[in-house]
Amino acid sequence: MNIKNKKLLNLVREIFIKHKLNYKHAKISASALINAELVGAYGHGLSRLKMYCDRIKKKVINPKPKIKITNISQSISQIDADNSIGFVAADIAIKKAISNAKKTGIGLVAVRNSGHYGLSGYYAEQAVKKNLVTMIYTNGPPAVAPHGAFKSLFGTNPVCFGTPSGSKTPFIFDSSISMINRGKIRFASKNNQKLPVGVALDNFGKPTTDANKALKGVQLPIAGFRGSGLAWMVDILSGVITGGNHAGRVKDPFEDFTGPQNIGHLFITFKTNLFVKDYNQRIKDNIKRVKRLPKIKGIKEIMYPGQNKYKRYKMNLKKEIKISKIIKKELETLKN
Numbered sequence: 001m002n003i004k005n006k007k008l009l010n011l012v013r014e015i016f017i018k019h020k021l022n023y024k025h026a027k028i029s030a031s032a033l034i035n036a037e038l039v040g041a042y043g044h045g046l047s048r049l050k051m052y053c054d055r056i057k058k059k060v061i062n063p064k065p066k067i068k069i070t071n072i073s074q075s076i077s078q079i080d081a082d083n084s085i086g087f088v089a090a091d092i093a094i095k096k097a098i099s100n101a102k103k104t105g106i107g108l109v110a111v112r113n114s115g116h117y118g119l120s121g122y123y124a125e126q127a128v129k130k131n132l133v134t135m136i137y138t139n140g141p142p143a144v145a146p147h148g149a150f151k152s153l154f155g156t157n158p159v160c161f162g163t164p165s166g167s168k169t170p171f172i173f174d175s176s177i178s179m180i181n182r183g184k185i186r187f188a189s190k191n192n193q194k195l196p197v198g199v200a201l202d203n204f205g206k207p208t209t210d211a212n213k214a215l216k217g218v219q220l221p222i223a224g225f226r227g228s229g230l231a232w233m234v235d236i237l238s239g240v241i242t243g244g245n246h247a248g249r250v251k252d253p254f255e256d257f258t259g260p261q262n263i264g265h266l267f268i269t270f271k272t273n274l275f276v277k278d279y280n281q282r283i284k285d286n287i288k289r290v291k292r293l294p295k296i297k298g299i300k301e302i303m304y305p306g307q308n309k310y311k312r313y314k315m316n317l318k319k320e321i322k323i324s325k326i327i328k329k330e331l332e333t334l335k336n
């Protein structure tokens with residue numbers, strides 16, 4: 001990371017400390033936000049800092065949580081995050097899932113009473129670096145209408161799968177089940193940008209490219225009822241199973257300060273060599289065969305999920321993070 005980005009990281013950490021997070025929690029949260037900027041997920045980066053600080057100020061994020069970890073077995077753990085900022089709950093959870101899997105072959109960790117934790121892939125990467133396969137689920141506030149309904153209920157509920165790839169670049173499929181993620185719509189709204197066609201409907205059910213109208217309307221799921229089904233699956237895995245909020249009860253972190261979000265997350269990790277001894281070789285072969293396929297005109301390389309983000313991350317590490325005027329103003333206000 002270059003010096004200017006390090007300075008920015010320190011500034012965000014200091015802002016969190018000013019908002020009563022301890023040093024460790026502030027560092028974890030600041031690192032997650034800067035990582036989002038570096039992978040180009042701007043809707044999950046600095047544009048959310050004010051929201052987290054507002055939620056702490058309004059006492060709907062607990063800056064001094066008493067996080068309780070219960071080991072149900074050597075593989076299975078449950079975490080009550082006591083309404084901590086989501087980054088901290090997720091950081092503890094993935095580390096627990098990794099250590100459980102290292103001990104027994106598989107780790108399963110359920111989190112409740114948490115909040116928005118940013119990018120699932122950020123946590124998946126930690127498990128993949130430890131040579132584990134991982135699946136991670138979290139739900140979010142209503143944004144997507146279930147198939148056949150004309151009211152949002154599901155979040156953009158990302159589906160995340162990660163595996164070692166046999167190379168330095170991890171294979172991480174990490175995708176919202178909506179046509180675009182809500183962070184991108186918020187980012188567009190904040191920066192007066194238009195949305196692509198076909199991602200949202202307004203309040204009256206009409207297609208819209210206006211980000212503000214889309215936020216009040218309905219986001220469209222990927223692939224119709226299939227995307228809606230995936231959203232539902234994630235809602236069950238991260239909400240119903242964990243003891244977290246579900247079925248449209250997760251509060252919108254930007255708009256609803258009437259109480260904590262009580263988001264649930266589920267972290268699954270397991271060793272690559274449970275059923276075969278030569279996983280590394282097999283995954284390399286798998287990726288090689290896909291990459292060798294003839295390509296559509298204009299496509300230089302068939303990429304596996306995560307490859308694009310890793311490349312962007314590596315490139316951006318050397319560059320200075322660009323901050324819009326709005327974010328700059330927010331940072332100045334928050335630090336004083």
Ligand SMILES: NC(=O)c1ccc[n+]([C@@H]2O[C@H](COP(=O)([O-])OP(=O)(O)OC[C@H]3O[C@@H](n4cnc5c(N)ncnc54)[C@H](O)[C@@H]3O)[C@@H](O)[C@H]2O)c1
Pocket residue numbers: 041044116117118119120121122138139140155156157158160172173174175176177180181182183303304305306307308309
């Ligand atoms: N915490 C939450 O509530 C929440 C909700 C929604 C999304 N998110 C996060 O937002 C992030 C962004 O989600 P998104 O849906 O915008 O992701 P995206 O559309 O940018 O990417 C989705 C997946 O497709 C892969 N991909 C992209 N282009 C590719 C290409 N050309 N070839 C092969 N693979 C390619 C990416 O590597 C990624 O794994 C995710 O990290 C997700 O976890 C979080």
